[in-house]
Amino acid sequence: MNQIQTPFFRIKEKDLLYDISLLREALSLNWGNYVMGYSVKTNSLPWLLVYLKQQGFYAEVVSRTEFDLAIRLGFPAQHIIYNGPIKDKKVFERVLLSHGYVNLDSSYELDWMEELSALYPNNEFRIGLRVNCDLAALCPEEELAAQEGGRFGYCYENGILAAAISNLSRLPNVRIAGLHLHSSTQSRTVQVFASLARMAVRIAREYSLTLSYVDMGGGYFGGRDDKPDYRDYFREIGRELSAFFDPAQTVLIAEPGVSLISRATTFETSVIDIKDIRGTKFVVTDGSRTNLNPLVTRHVYPHHIKYISDASVRNKTASQWVCGATCMEYDRLFEIVNGPSLLPGDRIIYDTAGGYTMCLNPLFINYFPAVYAEHEDGSLFTARQAWTNEEFLQKNYME
Ligand SMILES: Cc1ncc(COP(=O)(O)O)c(C=O)c1O
Structure with a gap:
């Protein structure tokens, strides 16, 4: 190896496989019915994306560029999880019509759903909503990514989430099938994921949602022996979700980025x-x-x-x-x-x-x-x- 010209990055397959199997086993043991997504923005190296695709991962994308890249690298559109506040209308439509996962985040997406619902009256649309909840109140000990709280998704506390649910419920062929709870924090504790899972239960109960999926996002620690790992996170997530959800009906989605590859x-x-x-x-x-x-x-x-x-x-x-x-x-x-x-x-x-x-x-x-x-x-x-x-x-x- 010494003759190889520095500087360079190295990815050790053995370590990558170790973390992939840790994730797979944690999801399998604690829920059983799961989808492993990978956050493309974290590291969109084409080799890595293809490797993860072969390991069964879906591509979690947040832009048209990332979507195009994933498709070019062979991810089927139904294996796309489309997130983020800036969506492309064509990609939005394509992923929905291909039965991929789309988690709505912004106000204009509610209007798009209304348009699509009218445009394709015979299509059954399944969408997810990104939840914004007051993490500082739920987990006062947690070190947040931003002091004033997260900026993504629909706010639970001020009724904007409720309004989005109510507007979408009026569309005859649109079903709120999922909740997306990604929330990055600095401290990445197991407790914050337990709180987020409890929030999914609370929202589903409060609004009588029958969910096909709960997407817990990314934001875990990985590759560090002094920190929690997937087994710790998904034990708690599974325990909390099982208060209301049944693995036979509801898929648990994880979309890690850095925790999967840093080791x-x-x-x-x-x-x-x-x-x-x-x-x-x-x-x-x-x-x-x-x-x-x-x-x-x-x-x-x-x-x-x-x-x-x-x-x-x-x-x-x-x-x-x-x-x-x-x-x-x-x-x-x-x-x-x-x-x-x-x-x-x-x-x-x-x-x-x-x-x-x-x-x-x-x-x-x-x-x-x-x-x-x-x-x-x-x-x-x-x-x-x-x-x-x-x-x-x-x-x-x-x-
Ligand atoms: C929606 C979403 N999912 C997943 C991830 C991956 O997070 P991480 O790399 O912390 O696992 C991110 C990163 O910010 C994200 O915004």
Whole structure:
């Protein structure tokens, strides 16, 4: 592997399969009747999407571009879960008519349903509604993604959800078949998912909904031994849902993103140079903070080092600052305090890195790094070549 040009992302199939089977078993054991969706926006690497499709996943998409990509990669339209506040009318119609899952989120979608209902009077439409509920009130301990609360879906507390249910119920060929409860929080606790499942029960009871599915969304921890995993989440979700729903009638949908892939992904870089600037050692590497955290807000980058030669016989350096490949001063990743002096050729490998940023990666100074998939037998498959000016110049025009 050492001859492979850094920087690159690696996806280890063995670890990916481990998390896939954890999810499958958790859903199977705790509910039985389930659909595994995968959040395409998290990492839309074509190799990964096809791999997950072969593992039985549906594609959870939030844009026309993602929908088109999923279809081009072979997902059938009935295996699409269409979410998000900005929907495309044509995609909306196609997914609904193909019996895929559409979770309504915005006001204009209610008007679209009215139009579609009249346009296809003989079609039976099954739709879902994204629920917005007051998580801060339900789980005061939870660290929310945004202080003022979530912005997606129809608000339960102020009656907007009730109004949407009432408007849709008037359409003779439209059935509210599902509730979507995705809510990202910082703390990703099991309790928040238990509360959301209880909310699904409460809404179904309150509005006498007969649901074919409950979509619990994503937002789980995964790939971390110090955190809960799918088994913990779905034990609680299953327990709460079973107060009202029957697995024989109601499908449980999960649509994880980062929790499914973070254990399997690493970002691998090399030390290129060591600079001594007035006593501070700067270790220049060929990867960048922008490859791992495009908004450069993070200060912790879990990693391990593969030394090119025996590190135990090297001198120790009091402080070494590992820096990235861009010409930005902020491109500094972490400090090594009193560690073996690094040398050009040493490899710095960032663990659980790239889940999101394999694709959420700025085309800044350098373009997308390569991605290699490591099969269970250790062989490598080039899932994506590093982008060059060949790709960057596409569809650019110069006068
Ligand atoms: C609707 C929806 N589903 C699933 C996900 C995946 O979330 P995560 O990557 O935290 O599992 C997201 C991410 O924000 C989302 O918005």
